[in-house]
Amino acid sequence: MSDKLTPMFQQWRAAKEQHPEAILLFRMGDFYELFGEDAVVASRELELTLTARASSKDNPIPMCGMPHHAVQRYVAQLIERGYKVALCDQMEDPKKAKGLVKREVTRVLSAGTLLEDEMLEPGANNFLCALTAQERTYGLAVADVSTGQFFVTELAANGGVEPVVEELARLQPAECLLSAALLERDGLRPALQRSVSAPLTEFHLDPLSLHSPTERLTRHFGTTSLRGFGCEEMPAAIEAAATVLDYLQQHQVAAAQHMRSLTVYSTEAFMLLDSASRTNLELVRSLRDGGTYGTLLWLLDRTCTSMGARLLRQWLLQPLVDVTPIRRRLEAVGELHQSRLRREELQEKLGQVRDLQRLVGKAATGTANARDLVALRSSLGQLPGVAELLTGERCEALASCRDRTDACPELHDLLCRALSDEPPVGVREGGLIRDGYNPQLDQLRSSSGEGKTWIAELESTERDRTGIKSLKVGFNSVFGYYIEVTKPNLSQVPENYIRKQTLANGERFITPDLKEYEARVLGADEKAVELEYDLFCEVRDQVAREASRILTTAAALAELDVLTCFADLAARNRYVRPEVDDSAGILLKDGRHPVVEHTQEEAFVPNDVRLDDTENQLLIITGPNMAGKSTYLRQTALIVLMAQIGSFVPASEAKIGVVDRLFTRVGARDDLSTGQSTFMVEMHETANILHNATHRSLVILDEIGRGTSTFDGLSLAWAVSEYLHDLGAKTLFATHYHHLNELGEQLPRARNYRVEVKEKGDDIVFLRRIVPGGTDRSYGIQVARLAGLPHEVIERAKQVLWTLEEEKNIGQVAPAARQVKKVETPVQLKLFELTPHPVIALLGDLDVNQLTPIEALAKLSELKSRATETA
Ligand SMILES: Nc1ncnc2c1ncn2[C@@H]1O[C@H](COP(=O)(O)OP(=O)(O)OP(=O)(O)O)[C@@H](O)[C@H]1O
Ligand SMILES: [Mg+2]
Known part of the structure; x- marks a missing residue:
């Protein structure tokens, strides 16, 4: 068959065979064409017109295409729908090619390997994860090729798949790599499908490879061992990291080059925040519509850079558990809180710093254009000012931000000298490089300029010479510059004019002189454009060589941005600095719900919280519907969480003994997708809490046992409360089972609280105050009336x-x-x-x-x- 294929189709087929799993976009002139099955799929997904083209004599195959300038939009759509896309580009100028143009696959795009701004969310990382398993350990590698961040960790497998699924659910990767065998192990596939929306790509290291995973990493980083990264003794993590690199290499993602270091992290350094809590507390996604409005992230995100926005998100989903780093952040926020002027100046400067991580990523992969480098130039230009605002700073975290901020003066200088003020988007049309940067370029420009001046003057000199007033000099792409004379004047045309074209009402001529100047102009222009491109690439490569310096700076700026954001919030919203220690108590005076206080018109009523391990460990909270029980529970959890990410908190006073794990069990939710009933989901979440909570944990239970009959539900709620009481976990339990108030009397460390309401004539007034004592009425019918039953x-x-x-x-x-x-x-x-x-x-x-x-x-x-x- 193949001998019958046309040469072009043979080329297409060779490219397709390299990447059979991807949809191949084959560049032909100004179009990317798709053939065969790819064309059928793409025409359906993208609503492109399907045609056919003869791949050999008498053998048409399906075909569709897209203009090259629209390719990103189409690729983005295909990737969003879970496809992979391979770009097969022309490797030489078709005009200069002899015979068939050389083509090669230059890039394979999948959700986890994107670099294009248009396809990435600025405030979120785009993680590519790889999961491996070795005996009793899972290895996890997490890479963001668009920013150059690369992390690894290991998790013990004896706790089942739950911890690793939780960690992936937190990361919400864009794509997850794992071997087919692992995917089928221990129920991992259904668990991942439930918690991680990313495509699961079957991929593993080639077992026959000559290089061990460690060797792959040391070769990539150019080091002799992995000791410097602290992961020498972590074989599962090393395998996962090598898997990521291998995958990137196979997908020709040159950005792998700019992942210059590897950071080991431990999930133990962070508060364990399970997915139910992330969801219920609406940290980054609202329960209502999955959007950001009304979430804690929405409230907190007053960062000025995309790098800061991503870091804030990361901090929010990984609160700390060690007192020292929490205090370090709080101290910095306190410093910045003190001076509004300095804060505003920092924000102003940071606001002009662009996404350095992604800019460097693009430079490293050769996809940055001159505008990207100009953005880098102006960003670097802000940095001395940023550092100056931190001069003499003694606060540890801020001093460290300052010391890690490197304005890269030589690089900034190079960018200033080399690049023009407002270069075009394209890099092959000239206009990129400034005059005076390169003598050869200046030379070409001046000779082109002289030629253009001569041509521009030609019209008037020839009019004078020939006496033809209507004589014109013009240009077209077919035969260049010409002199046009209308019919009535043709008799006056001098001898040295050479006729080139006859028009309806005149004729076009050239002269030897004109052609000579034209050649000089066009030749010089063409050479100048080529030279500009080469010079630009040199500058871009220089940026790529400075990648690690810029990335260190980017990390420092991201941190400074988040700390400044916390200080700004504290000032705007009257937050206080929490006192954080290792004690067992949580004491909040006048605590408020950080989000509700902003989203509702009704004035928010602050409430105190006292939790400890002696008398107030389990708080049973009763009260009418709509009174504010759930709000009180959530605000307590959110305040603790805010304190542990290093933020000030909405209260007038806060003392917080760090919490190792935070669990919430809230409301009723069906999970039909996994075949679990409301009650089953509720019990599943409760079981998770009871198995994993410790005496250092904070547990929020908002009405458990509701999904079954009253006696069953009450009995379960009772038993769960007793269990948590004995375990020592600090627990807030809101319930309508008033019988549970008896626990407050029976158990030594349990207390009853209720939300106060006042009956006023025919109406009920919600006072929103939490006061000691139980209650025996729910006023459910009254609230139902308010709801319009x-x-x-x-x-x-x-x-x-x-x-x-x-x-x-x-x-x-x-x-x-x-x-x-x-x-x-x-x-x-x-x-x-x-x-x-x-x-x-x-x-x-x-x-x-x-x-x-x-x-x-x-x-x-x-x-x-x-x-x-x-x-
Ligand atoms: N401290 C407060 N100050 C002002 N408004 C509040 C306060 N607490 C709650 N609210 C308002 O009251 C509404 C109902 O509160 P919440 O959902 O906490 O009630 P609930 O006691 O849990 O009710 P239910 O028993 O029906 O679940 C909230 O949506 C909020 O708008
Ligand atoms: Mg409630």
Whole structure:
């Protein structure tokens, strides 16, 4: 077959065979063309018109195409839908090529290997992860090729797949590499599919390779060992890191070159924040629509750079557990908090620093254009000013930011000298390099300039010479410069004019002189453009060589940006510096919910929290619906979390003993995608808490046991509370099971609290204050009325409630409700006066004529006792 393929298709097929898993975009002139199955898939996904082209004699194959300038948009769409894309480019100028143009695959794009700004979110990392397993250890490598960040860690496998799935769920990678065998192990595939939305790419190191994973890494980094990175003794992590590099190499992602170092991290240095907590506390995604509005990140993100925004996100999802680094951050925030002027100047300067990490990434891969380098130039230009604002700074974290900020003066100088002020987007059209940078370029420019001046003057000299007033000098791309003379004047054309073209109303001529100048101009221009491109590439390579300096600076600036952002928030929102230590207590005075206080019109009512390991370890919080229980629970968790990322907190005073793990179990959620019912999800999350919480943990339970029958639910809630009490975990438990208030009396370290409300005439007033003591009413029906339930339903509910309460028969809810006699015409009642209602109903039902006086007296006494009992 192949001998029958046209030479072009043979070339196409060779490229396709190299990357059978990817959709191949084959550059032909101004288009990228797709053939065969690729064309069919792409035409469907991208709504491109499918045509056909003969791949050999009599054998048409499907084809579609896209203009080269639109390729990014199409590629982005394909990648978003989970495809990989290989770009096969023309490796030589078609005009100069002899025979078939040489073509090669220059890049394979997948979700985890993107570098293009248009396809990346500025404030989030684009992680490519690789997971490996060796005996009792999982190895995890995390790379962002767009920023050059590269991390590894190991996790013990004896805890099952849960920890590693959790870590991947936190990272939310764009793509995850793992071997087919591992994917099928220990239920990893379904667990990952549930928690990680990234495509899972089957990929592993070639076992027959001549180089061990360690060798691959040392070759990449140009080191003799991995000791400098601190991962020498971490074989699983090394294998994962080597897998990432191998994958990048196979995908021709030159950006791997700019991953110049490897950082080991331990999940133990961070608070364990499970995915349920991340979700429930709405840290980066809202529960309502998955957007950012209303999330903690949305509130906190007042960073000025994309680098800072990414770091803030990272910090937010990885609160610290060691007191020292937390205090270090807090101290820096305190310093910056003190001077508003300095803070604003820093923000102003940082605001002009562009994404250095991604700019360097593009320089390293040769995809940066002159505008990118100009952005780098102006960013570097801000750095001396930034450093100056930190002169003499003694605070450790700020001093370190200053010392790591390297303005790279020689590089800045080079960029200033070499690049023009406003270069074009394209790098092959000239206009990139400044006059005076390169003598040869200046020479070419001046000779082109002289030629152009001569040509520009030609029109007037020839008009004078020939006496033809309408003579014109023009240019077209077919035969260059020409002299145009209209028909009536043709007789005056001098002898040295050579006719080139006849038009309807005139003729076009050239002269030998004109052609000579033209050749000089065009030749010089062409050479200048080529030279400019070469000079530009040299500058870009110089940037790439300075990558590690710039990346160190970028990391320092990102940190400074986040610290400044925290200080700014503290000042704007009246936050205080929390006192953080290793004690077991959490003490908040006038704590507020950081987000709710901004998103609602109602003034926010602050509340205190006291948790310790002696008397206030388990707080049972009851109170009406809508009173503010859930808000109180969440604000406590959020304040602790904010303190442990180094931020000031919304309270008037805060003392926080660091928490090792934070668990939340909130509300009811179905997880139909994994075939789990509401109750099953609830119990699953609760089990996770009970297995993993320690005496240093903070547990937030918002109504557990709701998804089943009342007695079952109550019993479970009771047992769970006792368990956590004995475990010593600091727990806040909001519940409508008022029976749990008995725990507050029975257990030594449990306390009851309630949210206060006031009945005011027909209405209920939410005071939003948390006060000691239990409660016995939920006011659910009243709140339902506020929500607009139909009047009849509300009235009927009151009747049912009364009967149930009277019979104290909560175990048989359904039959009891049915036995309640229905009052056909609802009686008008004062709202919330539940007790008189059924008595009146009974009175209404009474047939006085049928009663003896004794019976009447007995009835009267019964009604009276009912009335007093429920008053
Ligand atoms: N301290 C407060 N100050 C002002 N408004 C508050 C406060 N706490 C809560 N709120 C407001 O009250 C609303 C209801 O609060 P929340 O959801 O915490 O009630 P709840 O007691 O958990 O109710 P339910 O029992 O129905 O779950 C919140 O959406 C918020 O707008
Ligand atoms: Mg609630």
